[in-house]
Amino acid sequence: xxxxxxxxxxxxxxxxxDRLDLVADDDELSSVAKRLGLVSLDRLEAHVTxxxxxxxVRVEGRLVAALSQGCVITGDPVxxxxxxxxxxxxxxxxxxxxxxxxxxxxxxxxxxxxxxxxTIDLGSAIAxxxxxxxxxxxxxxxxxxxxxxxxxxxxxxxxxxxxxAKLRKADEA
Numbered sequence: 001x002x003x004x005x006x007x008x009x010x011x012x013x014x015x016x017x018d019r020l021d022l023v024a025d026d027d028e029l030s031s032v033a034k035r036l037g038l039v040s041l042d043r044l045e046a047h048v049t050x051x052x053x054x055x056x057v058r059v060e061g062r063l064v065a066a067l068s069q070g071c072v073i074t075g076d077p078v079x080x081x082x083x084x085x086x087x088x089x090x091x092x093x094x095x096x097x098x099x100x101x102x103x104x105x106x107x108x109x110x111x112x113x114x115x116x117x118x119t120i121d122l123g124s125a126i127a128x129x130x131x132x133x134x135x136x137x138x139x140x141x142x143x144x145x146x147x148x149x150x151x152x153x154x155x156x157x158x159x160x161x162x163x164x165a166k167l168r169k170a171d172e173a
Contacts, residue, residue, distance in 0.1 A: 005028040005124070006123045006124060007022055007124075009120050009122055010118065011052075011055065011117070014057055015052065016051050016052045018049070018050040019049050020122070021047050022122070022123065022126065024041075029041045029042065036130065038067050038068065039067075040068045041066075042066045042067060043067075044065045045065070048122070055091070055115075056091050057090040058087070059089075060085070060086070062083070062086070063083070064082065065083075066079075066081055066082075067081075067134075068080065070138070073143035074140050076142060078139065078140050082133045086111075087111055088129065090114070090115045091113075091115070113125050
């Protein structure tokens with residue numbers, strides 16, 4: 001992650017119940033858009049409440065973003081809006097195990113971010129949360145026409161029932 005949207009918070013300054021409002025400025029928007037491969041990022045805000053129990057920090061809040069992604073078919077910009085709650089837990093990096101040791105993760109571990117024991121990088125976690133909120137295959141209004149023009153068949157045209165219907169029409173003719 002670019003240091004431009006880092007928003008590092010020292011653990012010794014985090015109090016249970018602290019509230020933060022992070023609003024990205026133009027340079028930060030540009031930096032995050034470049035990192036995530038977005039056509040543009042016009043707005044990025046996070047309104048969070050911090051909870052702390054020892055070295056564990058829980059962040060709960062709301063992520064709001066306005067952006068454009070490139071269509072996977074045409075490359076045209078596709079506008080998107082994100083407005084959703086999120087929750088991230090920062091825990092100290094595990095001390096055990098070597099670099100080749102396999103670690104088992106369950107579903108509850110997916111929103112866990114490790115920290116170095118001194119600071120958490122809230123900005124990086126927010127950018128990661130944003131990318132997970134995006135449509136992985138954005139399609140513009142002209143995508144279907146572009147596929148048709150290229151000769152790509154739709155799923156309906158390729159289904160076994162469509163093939164059988166085509167055979168039936170051929171038999172009747």
